[in-house]
Amino acid sequence: MKVCIDPNAGVCTGVRRAIRLAEENLESGGEIYALGELIHNRREVERLAGLGLKTIEREQLTGSNAVPAKNILVRTHGIPPQQQDELQRGSMNVIDATCPVVKRLQKKVSEQHLAGCQIVIFGKEHHPEVSGLLGYCDNKAVLIQDEKDFQKIDRKRKTFLLSQTTMPQPAFLALAEKLKAIVKTLEIHDSTCKQINDRYEDIKAFSAQVNVVLFVGGKNSSNSKALYQACKSVNDNSYHVESAEDIDFSWFSQNDIVGVSGGASTPEWQLAKIKNYLESTALKGSSYNN
Ligand code: SF4
Structure with missing residues (x-):
């Protein structure tokens, strides 16, 4: 391995x-x-x-x-x-x-709200970043997750559309495009985080090069869940783990190349720990798939 x-x-x-x-x-x-x-x-x-x-x-x-x-x-x-x-x-x-990325967004929301715009946020209800942003517009924003929520929007008002930073950019852009057709004056502010956006293509390219992917990240992190899905979309042998205890050696074959990756909140030491664990356990001759 x-x-x-x-x-x-x-x-x-x-x-x-x-x-x-x-x-x-x-x-x-x-x-x-x-x-x-x-x-x-x-x-x-x-x-x-x-x-x-x-x-x-x-x-x-x-x-x-x-x-x-x-x-x-x-x-x-x-x-x-x-x-x-x-x-x-x-x-x-x-x-x-x-x-600092969120700080700038909070400032922007406050400015647009004070300028009289209707604030529309593409994001998850109760997500702490969204709760914070709501505070910058007196809790007056309209929260949307999909087209079904468009009925909550006043289509005649000047509207400022933004995204929770960790939402997937393609979904935001697709929704923005649809909103453009129905809201009279719409400013689209793509506030999805560039660091996250760039990761999707990178992680897919990485996942495609290895036999098995171990994605290390919190199972309560929406960013980790989405990145894991990106791994899975190109490599069916992808597994989401939080630590070495979650690893099952039957996932691997002896000659596999195993790729270890992680989310925006997975520190490098955790990736290194998983690598060391795999290498040391493999040396002891674990029960591989074959
Ligand atoms: S993903 Fe990281 S860099 Fe991007 S907004 Fe969130 S905390 Fe900031």
């Missing part, structure tokens, strides 16, 4: 920055609470918890049993401005790890 790591895999710049901010602040000795799970990757969250990072939900910051958290780390998805003010009013030190 030969194992290779996808050269284009690894965390995106937003996640890398959030992890770095968490590590730096933990190193300086403070007690840090991430507001919600820092990234959609259980193993990385566990590693950071081992360094002292705690996770807290918004509800735990208020009320008679409120946790006396002083340093709050805002994750890449960002939060509504009202929540940010609330934290600062509560004299909390806010470490803002909102991805």
